[in-house]
Amino acid sequence: MTLAASFLGGAKSRLLPRSIPFRFFAAAASFHVLAWLVLLVSAGEATRFRGGLGPALAAVHLLTLGVLVTTAIGASVQLLPVATRRTMHAVWPIKLIFWLTVPGLMALVVGMYEAKTGILVPASAATAGGLLLFCGLLADNLRRAGSLPVVGAYGWAALVMLVLVIAFGVALSLDEERGFLPDHGAGALAHLILGGFGFMGMLALGFSHVLIPMFALASAPAKRPSLASFVAASTALVLGTLGALAGSRSLLTVAALVGLGAAALHLWLMHRVLKTGMRKRLGLSFVLIRAAWIMLPVTLVTGLVALYGLAGDNGGTLFGFLLLFGWLLTFLVAILQRIMPFLASMFVAPQAMGGSPIVSELANARSLRIHAVCHGVACAVLVVAILLENATLARLGSAVGLIGAIAFAWFTADAIRRIWPTS
Helix, strand or coil, X not given: CCHHXXXXXXXXXXXXXXXXXXXXXXXXXXHHHHHHHHHHHCHHHHCCCCCCCXXXXXXXXXXXXXXXXXXXXXXXXXXXXXXXXXXXXXXXXXXXXXXXXXXXXXXXXXXXXXXXXHHHHHHHHHXXXXXXXXXXXXXXXHHCCCCCHHHHHHHHHHHHHHHHHHHHHHHHHHHHHHCCCCCHHHHHHHHHHHHHHHHHHHHHHHXXXXXXXXXXXXXXXXXXXXXXXXXXXXXXXXXXXXXXXHCCHHHHHHHHHHHHHHHHHHHHHHHHHHHHCCCCCCCHHHHHHHHHHHHHHHHHHHHHHHHCCCCCCCHHHHHXXXXXXXXXXXXXXXXXXXXXXXXXXXXXXXXXXXXXXXXXXXXXXXXXXXXXXXXXXXXXXHHHHHXXXXXXXXXXXXXXXXXXXXXXXXXXXXXXXXXXXXX
């Protein structure tokens, strides 16, 4: 039996109300547009961004918290109960998470954009409260995920990383007002590693062990090499975080090399899944997924090169851009364009009863093709802009990315329109 058959068995009985996951997906699509818009406005600063309050930091958090984390919450609260075959009975905590994190994030971004610590500190506290509540829900789901040991291991690691990300985020926001941290830059780098490679990275790697086999109609990857990849990735994260805090180039180098080993093993496992899967024509989403898989080792190599000053003056900026926009955003939008039609198809009545075949109708939507082209072009142009520190090229790339984000928001709105009751 393929993982897809096991995953889908009785899935409808464990679905949340349609408004729960899709409110997070709608918010993520909106923040996606705003992230590219703010990046367009701050293009000159973004090409050499090294941290500090301002529009560029606001754009980064619109992407990380607004798009990546919001999508992760929406996907986790829906897919984990389906995968673990354990129904989530109460939905009010998920609604509370939404109403803490989304308004909190909006205020946080305003505080960063305007460099106003009076807004930044309470906004970070509200956002942290929502994310800690999500940690509780995630822990409850993972506690029941005994049948998925690899996914569970990645999930628990991601949970620990998220708690640390929250702690560092609150500390960094307070430091902007009070200046108590010994090295703000070191804390910011640790925050980036824990958030990018830690929470989002571990979730992406962990969910891949369920979603990629499900999409490809294949068996799950072998357990032992999967756990070996997990151990290597976890080791790299610990070493990278300690290296960032200690300012140790040696530790960061070892972390990058171990991370490359973990990435290579993970990508080999995913290649085996696709090779043995019954479904070979996987569509546009897997063009983006494969691009994201390429970006993972490229990001690590770029970080290693930048560490030794061989990537130019803006090597650190390029590393951060490839991590967030190149690997994580590319992978997430690819998965999201598969998840939304999949979930939507479960909420729509069968065709014989007047429903529509959501998956097949949306799988090759024109808006997704526009988004894929624009996303690829935008990322390529911005890489060049960062290397050359060219604000004009950065504006051009951001404008193309904005068009792509609007196209993806159009796709999201269409998916929501199709599942919403008309009467």
